[in-house]
Amino acid sequence: MNNLELIPVWFIALYVGLFGLCVGSFLNVVALRGLSGENMVFERSKCPKCQNQLKWYMNIPLLSYIFLRGKCAFCKTKISFQYPLVEFICASMFLLSYFAFGLSLKALFLCIIFALFIAMSTTDFLETVIIDYHAYILLGVSLLYSYLNLGDVNIIQALIGAGFGFLVFEVLARLGYLFAGCRMFGEGDSLIALGLGAIFGWKGLIIVIALSILIQTFSVIPILIYQSFKENKKALCVSYILVFFSIILLFLMNHFQFIKNDVTYTILTIFVAILLLWALKNILAEIRNKKLDETKEGEEKFCLMPFGPALLISATICIFYVAQIKSYILNFFS
């Protein structure tokens, strides 16, 4: 009998969770100091406002935030909610990996991969930046993961997947120059796709991308609708609403088979397509305007909202459910 089997599951889970909290706390530092270019590990934590060095008991993941009621003990400045959130998410992902795959090499690798996902999402959310070496570490870990046959693909498929992911995103990003005069995504998204391709292979990556577009649509478009409504850009607001509802319509039409192969289906499709063209025209015009504003500030930026977090959330879901999502998509288009 294995010695580990004598230890109760809840006891191991407690340690995995606590370890996840500590790693999450470290990831906050990795993300922030990565953005500011400071020394990563060897400096002690300071309050960003009053520069006082934190005592050890002010630095305990999650608990310190609760005891200090979200404020710095010295200057009472509010501590960003990012800190406990990242710690909590990291602990949850470590626990999920443990419950799904036990104390195994696979679970360990998944914890490292999820930690990198969290660091990259954090920098992308904060400043729409993916730090290059985060992406390269992900690529290295992913290739090793596939080389050790821990995932669904072997090392050859992983290498092909990485190349495929990078190429697809670079081509899509550069298509933006044709239509809107700027990249559709930042370079960071191509780098993420490089690493994800090495985990999923090119077939799996297509599923990850499909799911991420869905996640992006349902999270970003409502924000865009709200923003354009507030700025009183009526045509733009209606355009975003149209895009949002035509995607829902696409789902309904495929879900309810009776609409398919029908005259109503054809007429409806043509009608929606015309509306969508009008909407796209408005959205592209808005992107061009924004692009002009930004070049005035001398800043080269991409036109869409950060796509990285949606891609990474999708990848996280796919690590656990890629087979189920694949069969759903296959049914969808059959």
Ligand SMILES: [Zn+2]
């Ligand atoms: Zn302070």
